[in-house]
Amino acid sequence: MSAISINGVTLILAIPAAAAVLLGLLPGYRLSARINMLASLATFLAALSLFVAKPAPGPYILVDDLNIVFIVLNTFVGFTTSVFSASYIGHELESGRLAPAHLRFYHAMYQVLLFAMNLALAANNIGLMWVAIEIATLTTVLMVGLYRTRAAIEAAWKYFILGSVGIALALFGTILVYMAARPTVGEGLDGMVWTILIDHVSAFDPALLNVAFVFLLLGYGTKVGLVPLHAWLPDAHAEGPTPISAVLSGLLLNVALYAVLRFKLLLAANAGAIAPGPLMASMGLVTLLFAGFMLYRRRDIKRMFAYSSIEHMGIIVFAFGMGGPLANFAGLLHMTMHSLTKSAIFFTVGHVTQVAGTQNIADIRGLTASHPALGWSLVLGVVAIVGLPPFGIFMSEFLVVSSTFARAPLLALPFVAGLLIAFGALFLRLQGMAFGAPAVVGKPSHASYAPMTSHLLLVLMAGIYLPPPLVAWFQHVAALLG
């Protein structure tokens, strides 16, 4: 670590960190929004460079085939969200919901969040990963409370309390992993380095690892939004600024999921430890079914899509829990597709709530008539997210279902039921919002359509044709996941 060389990893960490400092100092939201976009774009490009030149793993930083997928996805959605954020925030400023001072804070925090998420994904040290996820949690707490309304403060408080309890449990699990590693690996730094742990894990005490995994699953599972630890998620999505909802759903949940996956790998490599798969699969299934039913009772549009995120996290965790090359492949694909689709939906919803002036579903009507571009984006987004062909989510859900039918047909039934329940709920609500007599007429929207269009196009493309190199890459990673 003595000589810090400039490579892709240092760049994806250094750019957001430097941008955060800069944005904290600069006044003026137009300039800040541009710098925010530029920095996010630069980070994305740096992340792409990781495909070409992969730095060697050190005691703190690791880039391997698994996390590179997460990092590239993370920086890409981070970039498109910053583009969306520029147009969204401008409107918030005009309508007086946010003061310029808040914006400076907002932009700085946005970059800190990207930094923390990249750090968590690239960390080779389980302690460092924990710290990064904690920073990410704290920044999002601050962002959720940005509007300072009663509801926003309540949401931030709830998120903070539940998030920190989860984080605390995860730290306890991390300490237990270190305790399990110590007799074999020895004292000091090595006991926390993931690459060293995975080499020696077969000699660890299985009982201690089991307990550790329970804590880690509960702790990071809180951040993934697994039922019954999901209570913070809908509030945090509904009350914060919409770009943050997009980042939360599309990225932060993935980061927590990534942490769970890392520890799952650790457990799977130890013959004496419990199999983490069934635990994850059952939690995922419960999450899917619960969120599916909860979708029917939503009155708030952002809250509804937050429950949809919980549902999809359930699907992904279920797929990874089932394990095996096919289900893992489906899980990875679904995670990517969900990130892209859900953030596109939140981009649309952000503009929709701005033109409609409300988040109440009942008051949003006939969007395809009054704002055709927004309305049809919403329709397309929902069609994609419920898993209709030809979008990519159809393919990943199909893969999960077929691999489950092949191996555990009884589990496939509740799984398909959960998918159908969620499908019904989302379409029921979409109908009122998209069609019928419009509620608002003649209020133009200043939406930037590039972010959502690019996301939906990618999802569409993935549904029709996945390029063979990408398939090979995902298959390779799926095999790594065991």
Add this chain to the structure above:
Amino acid sequence: MGHLEFDVAHLFAGGLVLVSFMLLYQDRLYALLNVFALQAVVLALSVSWQAYVQGAPHLYVTAAIALFFKAIIVPMALHRIIARLGVHREVENVVSTGPTMLAGMGLVALSMVVMLRVTSAAVPLAREDLAFALSVVLLGLLMMVTRNNAVSQIVGFMSLENGLILAATGAKGMPLVVEISVAFSVLIAFIVIGTLLFRIRERFDTIDAEALDRFRGGRR
């Protein structure tokens, strides 16, 4: 490893659990803060003993942070917040003292059973430290669940963090990076709580978390 070293470490760790129990039944905010300060002092003693026994001088830093930050600065700041807000001094327990204490005992028994069983291979000192640490963590959680006042939830959370630090220092040779970062994140966490509290005071007449719930509105 001499008997004395083991016994003293045991004493401090056990003391921490005891103070956690004391936190459970405090029904006045000021008293709650005082007991929390006491817990932080016990933690500082325990950590410095570990530093001495393990010959790990960097742990003294953790001990110092526990002593100055958690035992002095934080309780004083919370004192001021309570005074300035003029919050009613009674803590409204959602669950009354008796059942809470019983639940606490159950949790301690649980963590003993779990931790002692799974760590049979480890050094006795580390084993019992871990069992006590889990007890403190669970008692902190219990406190957060049974109180509905924002300040006592913060105290519950911090006592939970104390348990984590006990666990981290009990794990011999755990990298310094983590300890510092733990302490540091507690600091950050506190700033967050502080700003949140400030905003809550700005917008609410009460810091009772149940009052926050009322604004949820049934229609969401």
